[in-house]
Amino acid sequence: MIQRQWALGGDELAGFQLVEITHLDEYEGTGYLFRHIETNMEVFQLINSDRERFFSYVFRTLPNNDCGIAHILEHSVLAGSQRYPVRDPFMTLLKGSTNTFMNAMTYPDKTLYPGASPLKKDFENLFHVYTDAVFAPLLREETFWQEGVRLVCEEESCHFEGVVYNEMLGDSADHDSIVGKGSIRSLFPDSPYSFESGGNPEQIVRLDYQQFRSFYSQFYHPPSNCKLFLFGDMEVGGEYLSFLDGGEYLKTRGSLKVNSLCPTSEPWKKERSVTLTSPMEEGQTKESASIVLSWATTDVTDPPLQVITLSTLVDLLLGNQAAPPLYKALLDSELGIDISPESGMSADFRQMPFLVGFKGGINPDLAEEAKTCILKALQEIVKEGLEPEMVASSLKRIRFKQLEIPGGVPNGLRALNRSLRGWLYDLSPCATIESGGKPLEALENALHKDPRYFEKWIKRHLLDNPHRCLVTVKPDGEHQKRQTDAIARYATQLTESLDKKEIKVLKDQNQRFLQFEMEGDTPPEALATIPRLHLEDLPSTIRPNTHQEVQCAGQPLFIRPPQFCNQIVYADFAFNVEDFSERELLLFPLYTRMLQTTGLGKLTYAQVATRLKHLTGDFNVYGELGSSCNNNDVLTLLCRVKTLREDFEPAMEFIQQLLSGANVGGDLKQLKLVLNNFRTDFADSVTYSAHSFASLCAASVFSPIQWEGGEQLSGLHQWFFLESIEEKDLPAIAQELEQLQRKLSNRRRLQLHLSCDEELVHEYVPVYEAFTKAFYDLGEIQMSPPRSYKEVSKGTIHEVQLYRLPATVSYAAWAMRTEKRGGTVLQAAQILLANILTGNDLWEVIRGGQGGAYGVAANADVMEEICVFSTYRDPPRIAGTYRDFIQILNRYAQIDIDPGGHIENALIATIGSELRPLSPSQDSILAFRRLLYHISDEFRAMRRQHLLQLDSKQLNEGAKALLRAAKEEDSYVVLSGGAQLLETEKEKHPILDRPSVRLPL
């Protein structure tokens, strides 16, 4: 609940007046709104205990043409400022920072400059550089030419170049982007939304430097136009306000009234229609069109109700249901092949647009039919009413989505996006910031008062709303040519109109730009102005992994100390399968897939899926094998469940039934279908991530667990196994899957983990207890059987495997053992070395050098004690890459490595990645894995200490040890295009002289 207090008269802090204090339950914090007395700039601080501090500068930037000025400014602001006169401060900042987010984004009516970091000092560094960038950018003419656009004249002709110009050339050729942006722009012809904020290439070329500068002075002036959003663990007001007020930033500016509030469009009295074209791509015909109906619906600033109403409706009509009614009606009409991927809603505009329509297989002349079909479907839905069960299920999903703290991006960024829905249009930042309780409550109340709330909304805001536009986008062979011609015509017109003097100016400009490009990197003195972290800023201690352990029907349950999970329960549990045979493990992937796509008792698969969707936010099962710190192999079947608090009990009951009774063997037709889908997925994933398959395969010769857990469970050999299954084998396999299920359903195998809000723990232990008891007690599990796979003997392995792919590139992986994980600094040196090589020499030699691979990396695995070098999409070059790997390692066995450069940067990156705050779901599984693999706090602390002590000599020793290990045993695996290539490469290196295996693609 929001309790609003107004600070009457206002407390003053560093030139700012405190105008509003709001308690925000959902964020476990308080919001403070400040206004700068002299300039009126607004600063909103949402203070809570989130360690991932976040800031964002927000400017309302309203375009009044299609030149993309706001977009070019967004690129140019971060290209050097008064205090930090560095070419690319962004890249320099990245190297010495543990930031978790750093970006700049242009929207149709605003530009954002956000940054986040879990370390206070780092956060301040980012904040200082960004503040100087937005308030005191150099905005050099050369930067405008580079980031925006410039005319380049060669012998015969002139053409345009520039980063944003090129970016938008790509964007303006994308069919779906034309559909999405075109529909929205057509809806608001009388507002800045009618312009292309990113820029239309035909217009970008008309922009000049003066217009660019004057847009900056108009829209980046702080008074009414700049807002600052601060989030996380910090003091009220604190150093940020005094930094702003104390420096030159706000003092010298005075107040200037900028009219930057995006107006609401005049409502239409009659619907309209437009036709646009898109480039005709290969294989496309006139019928590859899109026909979309778009609406201007309600106002985004209506805090509790409208956004959640429309997003729930999108889910109901088009989304997650087994058969969403609008989606189904459109497909059943057979007017088009599919629904346009642009269908849905957006809350990034003052009035929320809603789009729906067809894509593909539709004749552009059928626009009227398409419209009638959409409207008729909506009329039908209003007449028949939405099924109450569907509504309940959608509400539940929305509730889950709104409540879960999802991770991925900083919490501050999500809060900012919500608050801007009101703040951008001059409401309080707190007016729209809530996502969970209050909006949901408002929606539930509305539905309670009127069960036909959604139907009435559809009638009023869609069916009876004439503010809608029928948009047809048809592929046109001439589209691209028209654009190219227009731009070329303009270039000619421009150059022909130049007199001698102007031609000289243009030549001088080109010369100046070349000079600017050649100078390249900024001098070291300038680079040194960018603040950075040093080793002493990194925490030397680790976050402890603590749990409370209780017994649950005789099995261990680990309870994560209470943390804020916002009403979501995370239950992870593992079945110990160390007594399973190699054959049984090989069947695991098929088993877990069947388990999640089959019926249960009388319930069909569709019914099971609906029930799972209703009860859980997610349910996932997979086999996982690895080495533990105790030097034991850990073999488990891991299950992950997350639910709303009220669903935990029924969800666990249902999942228990599924795990012990799902129809994994009884339905041969389903088994065949699952197997075929699985094969297709495998073929797809081999094509997309061939380097991971090469790496798994290369590592698999070093230990049974790598063989069984990597290669057999998820590598090429699992795929070969699936491909080898014939139709006649299916009945026997079905039986094996059933046996597997019976063997697994033993409570003695279980280890349980629970993460939830504090007050819920005592309720859930009994639920877990009942869950565990529902499995049979089949006695202690037997000791592991001897593995059929032979342990490799030291000093004899030099394995080379070649596989052929239908591709013109290759993917290689070279693996060797690292030092042992416990006790020595040497393995830490190898871990860090892999990081340094990835960021420097591997990149420069193999990617930038003669090879030109798309990607290349070295990875050292602490637990498995294996280091793998791998390439991604290497052009036809196999022997050379292998030699490069060895040469680079040799180099690092000798050279002096700069402690303040490479070593410090790599440590900041390595330790920084461990500081990244985790979502409750990520935290839960990581904490559980540490228990399963016996990774103790002492071990982690020792590793951190080892890393922080490293010097150049130790890295040399690490490299030498890797070379020695590779001499004793190494493994090289290549997935490569064509037999021809392998034939020529084997001339270049004897190890490649061996037969290759064609992959079943």
Ligand SMILES: [Zn+2]
């Ligand atoms: Zn851009």
